[in-house]
Amino acid sequence: MGKSLIPPGGGDHIQAVDLKQALEERYLSYALSTIMHRALPDVRDGMKPVHRRIVYAMSEMGLRSNGSYKKCAKIVGEVMGNFHPHGDQSIYDALVRLAQDFSVRYPLAEGQGNFGNIDGDSAAAMRYTESKMTSVAELLIEGINEDAVDFRSTYDEENSEPVVLPGAFPNLLANGATGIAVGMATSIPPHNAAELCDAALALIRKPEATVEDLLHYVEGPDFPTGGVVIDSRESILESYKTGRGGFRVRAKWNVEDTGRGGYQIVVTEMPFQVQKSRLIEKIAELLIARKLPLLDDVRDESAEDVRLVLVPKSRTVDPTLLMESLFRLSELESRIPLNLNVLSMGKVPKVMNLAEVLSEWLAHRREVLQRRSRHRLAAIERRLELLSGFLIAYLNLDEVIRIIREEDEPKLELMKTFELTDIQAEAILNMRLRSLRKLEEMEIRKEFDTLTAEKADIEALLSSEAKQWQTVAWEIGNVRKTFSKETDLGRRRTTFAEAPVADLAAIEQAMIEKEPITVVISDKGWIRALKGHMSDYGSLQFKDGDALKLAFPAHTTDKIVIFTTGGKAYTLGADKLPGGRGHGEPIRIMVDMDNDQAVLTAFVHDPARKLLLASTPGNGFIVAETELVANTRKGKQIMNVSLPDEARLCVPVSGDHVAVIGANRKMLIFPLAQLPEMSRGKGVRLQRYKDGGIADIKCFAMEEGLTWEDSAGRMHNRKKDELTEWIADRAQAGRLVPKGFPRSGKFS
Template sequence: MSSETPDPSDIEARTIESVRIEDEMEQSYIDYAMSVIAGRALPDVRDGLKPVHRRILYAMHEMGVTSGSSHRKSSSVVGETMGDYHPHGDSPIYDALVRMAQDFSMRYPLVDGQGNFGSMDGDPAAAPRYTEARMAPIAEELLTDIEKDTIDFQANYDDRLQEPTVLPAAFPNLLVNGSSGIAVGMSTNIPPHNLGEVIDATIELIDNPEATVEDLMEHVKGPDFPTGANIVGRDAIYSAYKTGRGRIRVRAEFEVEEWKSGRDRIVITEVPYQQNKAKLVEKIADDVNDGKIEGISDLRDESDRNGVRIVIELNRSANTEIVKNQLLENHLERTFGVINLALVDGQPRVLTLKETLEEYISHRREVVRRRSEHDLAEAEDRAHILEGRLKALDIIDDVVELIRGSENRDEARSGLESEFGFSADQAAHIVRMQLGSLTSLEAEEIEIEYDEVMDEIEYLTEILENESKLFGVIKDELMAVKDEYDDDRRTSIIEDVGTVTHEDLIPEEEVLIVMTEDDYVKRMPVSNFGPQGRGGKGIIGCDVKDGDRVTTVFQANTHDYLLCFTNQGQVYQLKAYEIPEMSRTARGKSAVNILDLDPGEELTAIVDTDAFGDDEYVTMVTQNGYIKRTNGDEFNNILTTGIIAASLEDGDELVDVEVTDGSKDLVIGTEGGMTIRFDESEARAMGRNARGVNGIKLAAGDAVAGLVATDEGDDRALLTVTENGYGKRTELSEYRTQSRYGKGLIDIKTNERNGPVTALKAVTPDDHFILMSERGQIMRTRAGEVSTVGRNTMGVTVMDVEADDAVASVDVLSASIIEAVDD
């Protein structure tokens, strides 16, 4: 190493600066965030464009790919944009170009595309080598006068070319076409609007700068989506325009048509903005298959290039209003979240409607001013030349003689300047004049042109000196754009008359709900089952599959809110109409989407929440003879996954539930035919997590079958039904009151003929009861047809049960319900 070359290790670093790493990371992230915000994701309030869209349009402008030219390959446009102005991948550039060509994405497409540019079904556009594009006529309005120094330019990414920082924008494109984008820590979502309405509002604000948002909404009714549809309610629109943020409900356009055989069909002709039509159809089909939407027999998409047409055919028995409501709740309405965020002087701001238009007017004012200054300078230059020509024509002989006597053009120019007082520009122009321009006719034309140029100078000077004149130009140009491109509003605004819930449209009807061991569930109208005489076989009520069996049948009203208690001590809340209605012979639908039951968990008791009053108790009995009372208030706000109703010991199950008021007697019956009656006060009230207290002493092998609540004045009888279809009625007065936790009295003989007891119910002679067998046979019988006998008797045949079948469940229809059903 030379002695003159210093050792690098001895050189003191003079540019190293110590900084805290968290400060450096913070600043670097802020720089990155601002780069994304200003250079990629957010539109400029002045022309409504993001950099990529602006660069695409400017590249097409420079290529001459205007609306009057032939289409060019999209790959050519993408390549020019990427190579000269937008140093990013070709894919995002092409995606931006495609969106500007989609008439279902842009209210007024800025690109005229030829080829496959995607569809509302989410189909992607063809590759850029297969599609062609050119500027749409309205896009040229964004670039009008760009060559007249109307906007600022900046160096492109490699300092080789100049690109515009913003376009002149002859109309408020930000509102007209909208915009959406996600930046760092912020996002924008601006809906499109009708061009004519926005221009009218802009002119209103020019004429009346004190105009309010309400005044501007006299012109801008609301967003106008390219896919049409309906906006529900005006309050959300006002909020969005007033604050810059809002949530607008957009509803599909549909109508109900009367179809063949008296059936209806729902035809959807417009879908909410940005909704994938194919996925919409798919989701409706999934809900139909899952039983969430009932009454649809066919669904098909008949859409073509002329528009959207989705046909939903209904069953003859379908309630059209219910189906409509279900579709609206889940599929045909979407919320468009308005975030009117745009760049103002390079900084992101959430703008109101008025502020957005004010920023555009300010931009347009600057454009017209700079254009007028540019045109004025050119007009003054032209007037100066014309003045020189007119002066030369007045002394044409002297001018010609001087030029002919000069040795060259430079000498001629100098002579004209020194001899006759022409300016350098005038002298240069006169030297270049042709001999033919010295005719008298040419002189007349020059005088005419000079007068026109002087009129133009006067006009431009007035624009620059008179603010009202300048704004008049802006208004005239806006009206010219409106006259050329305005069209009818596509999106209607309908009044929000309040939400009609699904429940409001469900007719009140008494139904039977059937559930099987494998958790299949369905509901059927009680009216499907007329009363039969005692001892019949019944009719098919459920087609159970092999290995499955019916476990529960209970009566409810479609509008009832039910507490569903299971054998494992859980309780769930259920709306009766949520269970799908099906035919008698149907198996039912899986209950997994209705009740979140665990394996082996079965419904054992149903309580109507309407039965709850002040100081009401839920009284529960378990298979092992435990009794428990819990205040009804503890069963409010039940989770979808259920809550604990009672804690059970191993091997025990919850059997039955009654609603009591603290003054009742409780009658517990067992499978072995024993009963015990005691005052409910003997079982103190406990919390949900308690096990309860002993209610009855069970003989070996016996188990509790049911629970009935009664009192001294109860004129009902105790109906006892056994597995083999036998039963009896005994006056409740025959069951004397005992102390809790006794062996009880014999209620019915459970010999080989009868089999064990299945259920105990309290009935009047006019009540009807529903019996259902494990194999799905169902029978409705008047209670009065069952003989009233004493305790410790055999009973009579109630239902003719097959040898391999058994009564699974019994429920009572009160006389008042029977009257309603028969009517």
């Protein structure tokens, strides 16, 4: 027997707990902690706890924007020791990001040293780098010591920290945020601060303004790295209305002339959060994999600014087509999601729209104004109390001096004689002799009058909602001036454009290396593509019991259309066909083809061509070849047939007449115009049979006559006057074939 796990004393302190309930409670508390204290930003100041603590710690350390820098290790130590009980590296990573001008639209920390770069290189260790606050961070913290916000105890209950920052800057939308909590996530792209201030001012003027109204001011995201947003206004509006959506952002590029008719493409702005070095590696991999046949080389000539050079294969390459293929295959185009999931009033996680986010920020700014005003009012009242006491002392100076010199308890006597408060009496007793100058009395009277006027103004402000909003608007107007679009930091970096309309087929072809191949299909439905164009198919090998059904030349950029006996059409990219080393692969693996169907024919897709389809009982119609192209594995049903009937023939349409031959060796010729053109259907009767079905069909021009090949390989041709007895209307029985027509009943 092993050692008993029950402790001595019978295990009285062991408590049975329901595992399910315990897990639910613990996971719920973990989820709440992640949502509230880690992943989601507060709508009021746009910050997560770690960023708020970093900014507050820097403020407490006196690291103002006009002051000196301090080692990041010291800042991290201060944050970790006083406010944030987590790893130093996670705090330093957050601090580094606040200082990166390519990660944050309006940096909150100003870094000195290596803080990483757009290539994805990490920052130097915290012992080497230094940092301080920026003017943006100072705006966020403005009024923190004037009872602007609530404070709570820190984790060790030795200090206190702000629950939220006063937030005079619209940080949530201006700098954005990303985070993954438990069961929810947030993703907010950065925006232009001047535009946000304009929208906020519009919301103050018209509180019922809709998201549509606000989009007259907020054009869309404004990424620190620039780029071009190519979404429609409708799409952008829908994203901001619902709080969910996304933005397609492309790199900004232009064409540079290299002389002699040549050119190169230069990328000057990257999509947000795309690492340049990784992007170049990806493009190089695509070049090696021969997926970018229009591109010859990629070079990084970046210094301070981004300069990515793309060299085309030849001067005839269309630059728009080349860039469209790159946008499809690389991160030169990326999608930035929008998920405005934030903590409403710091407590409730919810997805908001643009108007709701700005309204909550404005409500917070008004509350901060009220709290700061009340704090100032209390300070003024305290000071006025002292000043009024001093004035009484000056007016009765001799009596005050007498009381102080002669009375045993001068404080009580002063209070009794002049009806002073305890605070006033204490202040008089603590007054210095030098303060008894006449000049000092005048200054006190002046300060008293000034403070009295200020007190009246604050009381008027606190009693009037209109004045409060007027003051909030004035504060926001000052921020608007500081970060106007005329300033270097405030100018809009991301532009908007319509995506150029390009031919999708041309783009797809531009992504495939054009090489000659021969497509081979066997009787049992195996397909492969051999390199080059073959002239002799006799050397092809197949599995036992299998043989060649058909083979034809093509190129890797072509689409291969496969038409089955069930009347279905399937499309395969020639570049995706299995190679010619083995026997290929069954077509049924590549497409969803029914077991009771077989391949009738296959050919290279020609969008300009039309086809004549015919089924075994002799029904048929004309179809444009573009209708046969199917974008899915399921294919497209073109000809409606049901067993035992099958699709029997598929021939290109040409000329002006149709010759049909039945299994009964009767031939009928009728005008092509009598056949309907359809995209799908059963078709119309081509030739009438008592029994049997159709054998062959051919389209021809009557002027040139009808041609066929006999069993000996000789060509026969009959002109119009020799075909008179077979010419009739569609759906007739026809007459027996002319002499010399092959016994097979086929035209070739």
